[in-house]
Amino acid sequence: MLSENPKKVLVLLMTMDWSKLSFAYQDTNCHIRYTWKNGQWDRGELVKSPYINLHIAATALHYGQAAFEGMKAFRDKAGNVRVFRAEMNAARINSSARQIMMAEIPEDLFMDAVKRVVKANMEFVPPYGTGATLYIRPLLFGSGPQIGVNPAKEYTFIILVTPVGAYYKGGLTPMRAIVFDDHDRAAPFGTGHVKLGGNYAASLLPHHLAHEAGFPMDLYLDPVEHKYVEEFGTSNFLAITKDGKYVTSKSPSILPSVTNDGLCKLAEHLGMPVERRRIAFEELETFAEIAACGTAVVITPVNEIVRGSKVIKVGPREGCGPVLQNLYNHYTAIQWGDEKDVFAWLTPID
Numbered sequence: 001m002l003s004e005n006p007k008k009v010l011v012l013l014m015t016m017d018w019s020k021l022s023f024a025y026q027d028t029n030c031h032i033r034y035t036w037k038n039g040q041w042d043r044g045e046l047v048k049s050p051y052i053n054l055h056i057a058a059t060a061l062h063y064g065q066a067a068f069e070g071m072k073a074f075r076d077k078a079g080n081v082r083v084f085r086a087e088m089n090a091a092r093i094n095s096s097a098r099q100i101m102m103a104e105i106p107e108d109l110f111m112d113a114v115k116r117v118v119k120a121n122m123e124f125v126p127p128y129g130t131g132a133t134l135y136i137r138p139l140l141f142g143s144g145p146q147i148g149v150n151p152a153k154e155y156t157f158i159i160l161v162t163p164v165g166a167y168y169k170g171g172l173t174p175m176r177a178i179v180f181d182d183h184d185r186a187a188p189f190g191t192g193h194v195k196l197g198g199n200y201a202a203s204l205l206p207h208h209l210a211h212e213a214g215f216p217m218d219l220y221l222d223p224v225e226h227k228y229v230e231e232f233g234t235s236n237f238l239a240i241t242k243d244g245k246y247v248t249s250k251s252p253s254i255l256p257s258v259t260n261d262g263l264c265k266l267a268e269h270l271g272m273p274v275e276r277r278r279i280a281f282e283e284l285e286t287f288a289e290i291a292a293c294g295t296a297v298v299i300t301p302v303n304e305i306v307r308g309s310k311v312i313k314v315g316p317r318e319g320c321g322p323v324l325q326n327l328y329n330h331y332t333a334i335q336w337g338d339e340k341d342v343f344a345w346l347t348p349i350d
């Protein structure tokens with residue numbers, strides 16, 4: 001395998017222009033693929049081709065029986081490669097699997113799969129200092145045929161990896177968000193709390209409409225009353241109160257974000273009170289700082305939220321507020337190995 005050749009690793013590390021990478025798929029050496037049949041998972045194999053030969057009646061295609069995850073591998077200053085909180089993603093994909101009746105993935109199989117696929121693609125883990133990372137995308141779906149609406153009898157679990165660039169080339173840049181009163185991303189007792197492909201299909205049109213209206217982000221309210229703040233299209237909502245509390249939404253229809261969980265732990269560690277509770281839309285204008293959080297970007301400051309004719313301005317016009325900036329700095333320093341991994345969030349690959 002290419003990656004077992006240290007010279008090739010070195011050549012790629014030296015010749016790639018890591019600073020030009022964006023968040024886009026790029027081919028690597030291989031992905032890893034497992035099949036579940038007759039009640040058990042096979043041993044998995046590294047597959048070079050980025051194509052799958054799939055049955056035309058696979059449940060993933062017809063009935064959306066599919067869930068995915070997103071996490072990252074980081075290369076530290078000494079060159080070591082570590083994955084960030086992969087056990088959380090293992091737990092979450094199994095919570096998704098249970099919700100839509102897919103075969104679950106034992107945590108040790110999941111962790112082993114992550115290590116194998118990253119190891120086989122070592123030269124695609126960007127060097128320290130570029131801000132770029134190796135994005136890891138696990139995907140679990142029904143690959144067995146089924147014409148009646150029933151769970152598949154066969155499942156495929158793959159993990160693909162692809163290098164992605166630093167989201168912020170300069171400092172953290174604040175963005176505007178829009179609230180639509182004629183779109184919801186999830187139903188009250190639906191599937192908003194699990195990471196299903198179908199949830200994203202439902203969000204494509206409102207996301208497009210937001211973009212067309214000049215907003216990079218859309219903020220969803222609770223689907224029952226449109227009274228409480230839920231989350232952004234692909235990231236959780238968090239705010240800092242004027243007296244320095246970390247506040248984030250509590251609702252059965254939001255996705256439990258690994259980033260939000262980590263930021264809450266970090267905030268508590270730094271002595272900040274943390275509140276997980278309902279947040280009324282009217283409360284937005286009382287906050288000192290607002291942000292979205294997720295794996296891809298960690299923190300996106302939000303300085304303006306628009307709903308119909310109402311415009312709410314929060315935090316500094318330019319850049320990021322001081323509390324969020326401080327959380328961001330500590331969080332990313334742990335990821336890059338520049339600060340002590342006090343919560344044991346990193347798993348070495350070697």
Ligand SMILES: *Cc1c(COP(=O)(O)O)cnc(C)c1O
Nearest residue numbers: 234235236255257258259294295
């Ligand atoms: C994936 C996702 C997030 C972010 O979760 P992280 O684990 O922090 O990446 C937030 N909201 C939704 C709807 C998501 O699908």
